[in-house]
Amino acid sequence: MRGPGRWAVLAALAVLAVVMLFPFALVALNAVKSPAEYSTAGPLALPDGLYLQGLADFWNRVGFGGKLWNSFVISGSVAVLAVVLSVLNAYALGIGRVKGRLSILVLFLVANTLPQEALAYPLYYLAKAVGLYDTQLAVIIVMTVIQAAFGTYLLSAVLGQFPKEILEAAAIDGAGRLRALWQIVVPISRPTLNVLLIFFFIWTWNEFFLPLVFLISNDTQTVPVALAVLQGEKYMDATMSSASALLGIVPAVAFFLIFQRTLTRGVTVGAIK
Template structure:
């Protein structure tokens, strides 16, 4: 028994080290003075935060971060609301053609962005939505919808039918059942979906690169891609820029860690 527990902890430690050691290396590299040589995981001789300031200024991250925040803040609530309504309609209301719609959403999970980005560009260009934040927001919301609908439909299907029937007996309408009965017990699932949507929206690269021609209106990950091409030999600057881009994701995950883990755990158990 003790041997089995030791093996499990050993595996977890190895996996944690596999994830954390690269981040440690990036953090140590970013603390070197700009332009200095970085050797492995060794700490810098002269500790400096100048690389962060210089990377922020040279990369134009003020505008890039503003665009990323704007897009993510719009995409997440829009997508979560639509996915919740669609999942509720398919799982609880049993709308007409629900099986076909569910199969279509599942099929949409297999659709990569690379396959549709060119056609999407020409379609949005016809209605004047290229090179605009609105076009990116609508495109991301549509691309994220299949997973969100599948996630919420699966969650609502696992809710005890007796809970819904009791609410209907008490006179609750469809909207009341959703808002007063299902959503209060669905907070972990909704939070998990929101965090995933934020991560996907923040990390979106190809779609923004194709749709947004104005470099100053692009997002932080696309700006980081151009930054790497310009300062490929300055490791401290690259490390600092990378940490700047991933910092919001880490903060959001830490803020909603408990609900995120609960949502993932519930989905795994119920699945």
């Protein structure tokens, strides 16, 4: 695309970027204002200086370091376990061609469409019955199964197109199924797996409803749950609310930026294939 059309597309993308980044910039702007500055100049005015006391007060008041650690443990565990489970399931369905493959894939597809509200009631009583309620392990198990349902459906289509000649050559060389999986299929599919790992981490980090149901004590809460619970507190002024929102956004954005190259490479490789 050349000429005026190209510049029109670039202008439209620039406007879209500004629209998407404006809320984040507004939150960051108000997070470094003092309450007096906010009340006199309003939310759109530039701050006279950096007022970091609101960030420090919020961090100390809610024990934000502990919430960050809880979110990191849950999100990291779910991302790794869901990818491993997805690979094992997709290897059996996409390459192993187990009986009833189509029915199983339809089941995974239906599982992806179920609203979480429909799962909360039975999962709540199941967690209570086995003594896992209000534990991080309960959220890790539930979220791993949910994310793996999507990962299995996606990877089954990818591995269904895997070159059979490579696996046949590995079998002739004496490689068993597990060895072929870990030494051939996984390395070749690594870009796709990296993309799934990043998405699973971010999706789990931003998850709100199920952690809200399962994690009721202050020591086990994740960042989104802690922010939502405290947003309604009367002692939270506008600047502290902005500080809490900024602290909740920054870790996920930082994780995305750190692994942006990996994500781009994985999407590009998948498109080329």
